[in-house]
Amino acid sequence: MTAAGIDPALHVFVPGATVRKSKTVADFLKDCNKDCGTPISTQRARATWIVGHIQAGVPIAAITQAAG
Numbered sequence: 551m552t553a554a555g556i557d558p559a560l561h562v563f564v565p566g567a568t569v570r571k572s573k574t575v576a577d578f579l580k581d582c583n584k585d586c587g588t589p590i591s592t593q594r595a596r597a598t599w600i601v602g603h604i605q606a607g608v609p610i611a612a613i614t615q616a617a618g
Contacts, residue, residue: 564574571577576592584588598618603613 556576564578567574579590579592602615603616604610
């Protein structure tokens, strides 16, 4: 199934979930990468995203607004 075929109301990481939690993706990645040599971290990905945009010359105000 592609992203285009997914109902936007469905939960992709926890099918059948009745509650939305902000840590769902982070918890999913943590569980999936227990045996990985370099675990994936949403915090590291966010920091990499911010630094990449700073290095690309994106205005700080735009980055802070997009990053929340």
